[in-house]
Amino acid sequence: MKIAVVGATGLVGTEMLKVLAERQFPVTELLPVASAKSVGQLVHFQGKDYPVVSMADAIAARPAIAIFSAGGGVSLEFAPQFAEVGTVVVDNSSAWRMDATKKLVVPEVNAHELTKDDKIIANPNCSTIQLVVALNDLHKKYQAKRLVISTYQSVTGTGKKAVDQLMEERAGHTASNPAYAHPIDLNVLPHIDVFQPNGYTKEELKMVNETKKIMSDDSIRVTATCVRVPVMGGHSESVNVEFAQDFDLADVRDVLRHTAGVELVDEPGQNIYPMPKDSHGRDAVLVGRLRRDETQPNTLNMWIVADNLRKGAATNAVQIAEYLVANGLV
Numbered sequence: 293m294k295i296a297v298v299g300a301t302g303l304v305g306t307e308m309l310k311v312l313a314e315r316q317f318p319v320t321e322l323l324p325v326a327s328a329k330s331v332g333q334l335v336h337f338q339g340k341d342y343p344v345v346s347m348a349d350a351i352a353a354r355p356a357i358a359i360f361s362a363g364g365g366v367s368l369e370f371a372p373q374f375a376e377v378g379t380v381v382v383d384n385s386s387a388w389r390m391d392a393t394k395k396l397v398v399p400e401v402n403a404h405e406l407t408k409d410d411k412i413i414a415n416p417n418c419s420t421i422q423l424v425v426a427l428n429d430l431h432k433k434y435q436a437k438r439l440v441i442s443t444y445q446s447v448t449g450t451g452k453k454a455v456d457q458l459m460e461e462r463a464g465h466t467a468s469n470p471a472y473a474h475p476i477d478l479n480v481l482p483h484i485d486v487f488q489p490n491g492y493t494k495e496e497l498k499m500v501n502e503t504k505k506i507m508s509d510d511s512i513r514v515t516a517t518c519v520r521v522p523v524m525g526g527h528s529e530s531v532n533v534e535f536a537q538d539f540d541l542a543d544v545r546d547v548l549r550h551t552a553g554v555e556l557v558d559e560p561g562q563n564i565y566p567m568p569k570d571s572h573g574r575d576a577v578l579v580g581r582l583r584r585d586e587t588q589p590n591t592l593n594m595w596i597v598a599d600n601l602r603k604g605a606a607t608n609a610v611q612i613a614e615y616l617v618a619n620g621l622v
């Protein structure tokens with residue numbers, strides 16, 4: 293199958309190629325797409341070197357699937373052009389996520405909604421993906437009413453510039469080309485993406501809006517505070533969820549043990565709980581620190597960790613592509 297990866301040389305694009313190879317996705321021809329200055333640069337994939345091609349050449353090649361991680365502007369301009377030649381686009385930017393005509397998909401939750409008519413499919417935000425994977429089966433059983441979320445997001449969510457800033461600051465230098473308005477080493481920034489008139493950031497509103505769309509339930513009330521932390525890989529989330537139904541903690545554990553994509557990591561007496569370093573290179577969503585919120589009925593606290601470049605981006609996109617192939621939608 294001819295596959296284009298748009299943004300192939302970025303942090304997420306590189307991870308997408310890694311995941312496609314690891315999962316032995318049936319790629320017969322790879323079309324790596326990157327900026328004009330990268331055209332001709334070789335990308336190594338499954339034992340072969342593929343030259344980076346221009347967007348126009350990739351569109352003309354009519355790949356079966358184009359997986360994008362190249363920013364919203366690029367996606368808004370070129371995803372429709374791929375769709376016009378019959379390519380199915382899986383886009384990791386926020387461009388199409390809240391478009392009412394586009395599906396926003398986490399395979400474990402709502403891949404069944406996909407049809408042959410879906411030519412541009414949105415990959416959700418990393419912090420949303422890990423949340424809904426952990427929450428979905430609990431929601432089905434106990435009906436989530438309200439979520440209060442605080443995130444602790446790795447600098448890899450911003451990209452190479454932020455990784456470089458952290459490494460330079462950690463080496464004792466002032467960052468030469470900082471990604472953030474403030475130092476990130478030995479600090480935390482309650483600021484991810486742009487502030488909106490209501491005082492929330494776009495990242496926080498992504499969690500609010502995307503969660504409801506993926507879970508097809510606008511009644512769930514969601515509030516979030518998204519924080520950047522000096523961690524190299526892996527997003528963490530503290531989630532307080534109020535359910536309509538009461539629960540037994542043992543049953544909650546059992547539900548999570550059987551939730552697709554979740555690994556229960558919860559033995560605090562043994563100092564065993566999810567940590568970002570344990571998520572690196574893995575696709576599981578790690579859940580732990582389960583405990584009842586004793587300040588109000590039917591309410592659970594949990595701690596959720598995942599590799600934001602893998603399940604939070606690349607793997608989720610590749611899993612969507614796998615679903616398309618397995619169900620004859622491409």
Ligand code: 2RA
Pocket residue numbers: 417418419445446448449450484495600
């Ligand atoms: C971040 N979720 O962590 C955003 C985009 N990857 O910066």
